[in-house]
Amino acid sequence: MLSSNNYAYIFSMNAQLFLFRSRVLLISTIFLIASCDKGGEDPRPLSCPESDALNFTESDGLVIVEFEAVPDRSAIGDWDFRNDFAAYEGEGFLYWAGEDHFSQPGNSTLGYEIEISNPGTYRFIYSGYIALGESTTESNDLWLRFADASDFYGFRENDDSYVYPKGTDKSPNPEGASRDGWLKVYMNQLNEWTYTAKTSDNDAHDIYVEFDNPGTYLMEISGRSEGFAIDRAVIYKEEGNFADLGNRAKRKEAFEVLDGSDATCP
Template identity: 45%
Template structure:
């Protein structure tokens, strides 16, 4: 009788241990820590230097409902952020990511992100997210002489396709199975993205979910004094991050 009781307790303990281990395994994907942690997430600031900002999307503290993953190879930094929730094709502001940037070199910067499609083989599905600079002096898309402004800002013309409440839909084109530096707006009429900061200070960059399975790796902002290849180089130095 005693031996039977002992065996039962042993089996119970083994079950608990097994269950605890299984739970740990399931949580591995979403536990990648950012490089530094600020007590107040809104005080997390990227420092522009010599007309260049280089930042990993995964480096902020509050990633809302995005997933922080590292299973699709070829990313830079420690991981990438991918949206796996509902699609918000005409409703920006969901799954909000905020990047505060301290600008000392005033002027117009080009913006590009490095992103990837992580579901299926189509190059035109799961290939976009929303972007907004709500307190910048200007935020626009440009292709040669053509300029477009985000919808609902009172400025025209607006891009082809979705744009709302000052947000641009930012997409990549080309094959689905590769990370790519590209940030375009206006459907079938790709305009590059620019943002102007007229005075030194801290500005907000906002990203929100649009297509599911769009993965964001790294972004850069650079003035005309910095080349595209230098800004997007693998060896470009990451911007300093401060907690103010």
């Protein structure tokens, strides 16, 4: 028969073993959470698969959309969610892993709802990266559409030139590809994330979208060139702190320090 001292010893050992196992479980849980946040293919997927597009709210004439903020990252077609090279913002970026679609927009289309409270004219740029090859004219573009905006076009200030997407009954149209309200939107900088966006081949125009009234508008992108990576879209009024951002260095300095707009399920 065990003495009272033996029982006390056994109880003490069991209590210590329980505490040890609890600590191991806690440490393992913390390590797992940290690992999921900092590595792996998909560190923190959003969860609102019943929605077609997340909602991003404009504030003081600015909306920053992280392209990876989609309702369901398992349903993005030929876009790949990645976080395997440096200097992106947010959780990661999207990479077009599908075929080239130089004349046919609408492949693996992703939508983003933009809630506008300050109507007016906004400039569109993205942070893009040529992630395949060493050419400045390949793997450098996507398709973009604002079908329900008041107007959507390319504009070049030095000669007051406008170009409108084909399929909108407006002219003139951009040089090169365009169809069904979509613009080809490109960049030409190697080896860095670049805040820019142009349309019209060899005839570069900046991208603008007009919202005449407060409300929610849909921005759509679709894949065009294999190997193009996109991190975020910036839609902003060219006024105040954003009035004089005429080169990519100024745009990068202005926007890379800002957090993306909050994404919510509609």
